Amino acid sequence: MSLFAPAYYPAFRCIAGDCAHSCCIGWEIGIDLATLARYKALPPKERKAIFAHTVTQKGSTTFRLSANGRCPFLNDSGLCRLILTHGEEILCDICREHPRFYNLFSQQTEVGLGLCCEEAARLILTHPDPFALICLKDTAQSAPADPFEADFFARREEMFQILCDRSRPLPDRVEQLLANYSLSRSTIFDSDRHWQSVYRALERLHPAWDDALTAWENAPPFPTLPDTVATEQLIAYFLHRHLTGALEDGSYGVRVAFALLSAHVITAIAVAMGGDSPLATLIDASRAYSEEVEYDEDNTAVLLKELDRLQREF
Numbered sequence: 001m002s003l004f005a006p007a008y009y010p011a012f013r014c015i016a017g018d019c020a021h022s023c024c025i026g027w028e029i030g031i032d033l034a035t036l037a038r039y040k041a042l043p044p045k046e047r048k049a050i051f052a053h054t055v056t057q058k059g060s061t062t063f064r065l066s067a068n069g070r071c072p073f074l075n076d077s078g079l080c081r082l083i084l085t086h087g088e089e090i091l092c093d094i095c096r097e098h099p100r101f102y103n104l105f106s107q108q109t110e111v112g113l114g115l116c117c118e119e120a121a122r123l124i125l126t127h128p129d130p131f132a133l134i135c136l137k138d139t140a141q142s143a144p145a146d147p148f149e150a151d152f153f154a155r156r157e158e159m160f161q162i163l164c165d166r167s168r169p170l171p172d173r174v175e176q177l178l179a180n181y182s183l184s185r186s187t188i189f190d191s192d193r194h195w196q197s198v199y200r201a202l203e204r205l206h207p208a209w210d211d212a213l214t215a216w217e218n219a220p221p222f223p224t225l226p227d228t229v230a231t232e233q234l235i236a237y238f239l240h241r242h243l244t245g246a247l248e249d250g251s252y253g254v255r256v257a258f259a260l261l262s263a264h265v266i267t268a269i270a271v272a273m274g275g276d277s278p279l280a281t282l283i284d285a286s287r288a289y290s291e292e293v294e295y296d297e298d299n300t301a302v303l304l305k306e307l308d309r310l311q312r313e314f
């Protein structure tokens with residue numbers, strides 16, 4: 001199976017102790033069965049040291065987070081005590097893979113970096129070149145036999161060609177994407193009051209997200225997308241990560257709308273929050289949006305459903 005990744009992928013390194021929003025705080029970490037078996041096979045002292053900090057409910061085992069939501073193995077320097085003691089091989093799948101995500105196709109796999117990780121967000125938004133996939137592992141392959149997959153790749157290629165055509169201003173490229181999928185511009189870019197109530201009703205992880213939403217609600221409407229490389233990279237990220245859902249339901253337009261809406265909301269929140277460095281604020285707003293909205297399947301489903309409803313009314 002061939003493996004492809006965005007061009008920025010090989011540059012990713014976890015910044016561990018330098019990370020201000022460590023993924024080892026606030027997230028429930030489920031331990032996969034293969035890793036559990038490895039933990040159970042450890043010598044008694046090491047085994048007990050791990051299982052003293054796990055909890056098993058309804059057949060699934062997780063690390064027992066501390067009262068302030070920290071992984072029990074995260075030390076005061078922001079480093080993982082399991083890695084320090086045993087090496088990276090000790091990690092469960094979630095800890096080893098985060099922040100990677102995978103798009104699985106019949107003849108190839110694509111790996112990407114999730115925007116919820118602050119270092120991944122920095123890499124994605126500051127990548128200077130138009131979005132492109134590079135081959136990390138090549139095996140002889142034929143064109144996809146599945147006609148839906150062949151159609152998917154053709155449509156996605158066309159989307160990225162439009163989005164990444166830097167001979168045109170980004171607003172023109174966005175207009176073409178909207179037109180190609182018969183999407184209503186106003187329901188995405190000129191309906192902030194409506195979307196603020198939708199986002200306010202979503203599930204959330206951290207109180208800081210409420211502050212971000214409040215800043216957005218109190219700011220004047222932000223009706224467009226800035227013509228910047230970071231904005232283009234944001235749209236490309238959401239397309240690359242979420243378009244694969246169209247393979248199941250054929251709903252391409254609603255996922256294009258989701259990518260544009262997400263870039264719009266992140267930008268509006270970053271503008272509302274201000275700060276000395278607009279790019280640093282945009283990166284942090286992207287990370288928070290991804291963590292609070294995009295990584296929550298229920299939240300994403302609510303947004304896709306609402307976008308679908310609005311586009312049908314259009």
Ligand code: SF4
Nearest residue numbers: 014015019023117119
């Ligand atoms: S969020 Fe990213 S950079 Fe921070 S600790 Fe997790 S993987 Fe490392």
